[in-house]
Amino acid sequence: xxxxxxxxxxxxxxxxxxxxxxxxxxxxxxxxxxxxxxxxxxxxxxxxxxxxxxxxxxxxxxxxxxxxxxxxxxxxxxxxxxxxxxxxxxxxxxxxxxxxxxxxxxxxxxxxxxxxxxxxxxxxxxxxxxxxxxxxxxxxxxxxxxxxxxxxxxxxxxxxxxxxxxxxxxxxxxxxxxxxxxxxxxxxxxxxxxxxxxxxxxxxxxxxxxxxxxxxxxxxxxxxxxxxxxxxxxxxxxxxxxxxxxxxxxxxxxxxxxxxxxxxxxxxxxxxxxxxxxxxxxxxxxxxxxxxxx
Numbered sequence: 001x002x003x004x005x006x007x008x009x010x011x012x013x014x015x016x017x018x019x020x021x022x023x024x025x026x027x028x029x030x031x032x033x034x035x036x037x038x039x040x041x042x043x044x045x046x047x048x049x050x051x052x053x054x055x056x057x058x059x060x061x062x063x064x065x066x067x068x069x070x071x072x073x074x075x076x077x078x079x080x081x082x083x084x085x086x087x088x089x090x091x092x093x094x095x096x097x098x099x100x101x102x103x104x105x106x107x108x109x110x111x112x113x114x115x116x117x118x119x120x121x122x123x124x125x126x127x128x129x130x131x132x133x134x135x136x137x138x139x140x141x142x143x144x145x146x147x148x149x150x151x152x153x154x155x156x157x158x159x160x161x162x163x164x165x166x167x168x169x170x171x172x173x174x175x176x177x178x179x180x181x182x183x184x185x186x187x188x189x190x191x192x193x194x195x196x197x198x199x200x201x202x203x204x205x206x207x208x209x210x211x212x213x214x215x216x217x218x219x220x221x222x223x224x225x226x227x228x229x230x231x232x233x234x235x236x237x238x239x240x241x242x243x244x245x246x247x248x249x250x251x252x253x254x255x256x257x258x259x260x261x262x263x264x265x266x267x268x269x270x271x272x273x274x275x276x277x278x279x280x281x282x283x284x285x286x287x288x289x290x291x292x293x294x
Contacts, residue, residue, distance in 0.1 A: 001053045001133075004073040004278055007043055010054045013278055014045045017258050019160045021045075022054070023142040036062075044142035048165045048243065049152050049211070051143050054278075062103075073279030075238040077122070078169065079133025080210055085119040086112050088134060095186050098124040128182045129173055129216075129236035155246055160254040162246040165294070167285055168206060168213040172229040173236040176204060179216040183207050189214070192291030199269045199283070200225055200240070206289050213289055224263070224281065240271075242283030251284040 004010040011022045022043040029039045041059035045052045055076075058069035082088055089112055092099055099121040100106050101113035106124065113121040115135075122133045137146065144150055152165050173179050183189040189209035196203045197217060202225050204217025216236075219225030229237050245251055251270050255262065261273035269285040 001055055001076045001078065002073060002278065002280065003070050003076050004054045004056055005070055007041075007054065007056045007059070010056075010073070010278055011043055014047075014052075014054075017160070017255065017260060017277070018045070018047055018163075019158065020047055028141050038062075046142065046144050048163050049145065050166045050241065051145065070279075072275070074232065075240070075280055077131045077133060077238060079122070079135065081137040082134045083136070085134065085136055089113075089121065091186055092123070095181065097127040097182060097186065100124060123182070125235040127178075129175065129179050130171065130238055132182075160250075161243070161284065162250050163284075164244045164246060166212065167242040167244040167283070168215045168289055169238070170200060170202070170215045170217065170240040170242065170283075171236050172202065172219055172225055172239045173204070173216050174218055174229070174233075175236070176216055176218065179236065180205070180207075183209055183214060183216070192293070193289055199264055199266060199271060200281075206291070208291075208293060211294060213292060213294075240281045240283055242269075242285055244288065245284045245286060248284065248286050 014020045014022050022045040024040070025042040025044070026040050038059055042053055042055045045054065057067035060067045089099065098106055099113065102115040102120055107113045107121060112119050118135060118138060120135045122131050125131050140146060155162050155164055171179065184191065184207060187209055189207040191205050192208045193206040194204070197215070201220040201223035202217035204215060207214045207216065219229055225239060228239055248268055248270060252262065252265065255272060259276060261276045262270055263273040263281060264271040268287045269283060272282045274281045
């Protein structure tokens, strides 16, 4: 999930920069499930193997309560479809990782938290690092990956960025043991590589989990990553998404044509200036993470 300052701006950005159209939540849910609950607060954008939920907090109303607007966008959380929700719920509790229901109430007892008829819960950031969402697979029109014959689309000449797939997600942390307890010990992820990322100025590990790679890393002092962790902590911070692309020069030409400034450029990687790219330092790279089994 990405919190954005303005949904129209986000939709335009995905169209111009990523070459992708977005689906508003209003086209999926025709009426509020209950009074004083908004349905015009999100758009969904499929980019390669990732479905991005962009949410405008000032439009998000639950129980008649409106959230404050954000001054600049920022990645917030990600989630998984889960088989065996009751088993996962028990396993999280066994490891002392608390979860909350859709009303942000800490779940007690053995009853599985529900969002209407659907099992649904998310982790408490102080226990897991960030708020991770879990829900069973259910029909959801914007998620093209749910089609039985879906596969990652081949790169086309019409794709302005030449994205192949998501290389990895970057989560900033000063408590790597907590992150590993959650993604490795509880969820069954595998550490595939460790070391320094010179481009983002962070050091940590890469975990392969559910066909995705999650980078958990501590930032260098006085780096943009450190500024992000300091501003958005005290828990872990979902910092960035990096995309595997076919041609880094193609990315450079296109983003600059669209008014997106480049924060860092190496022979194989580009990091965008978040102030010109929805608050996210998007990464684009032609290299693979060592040990990537995909």
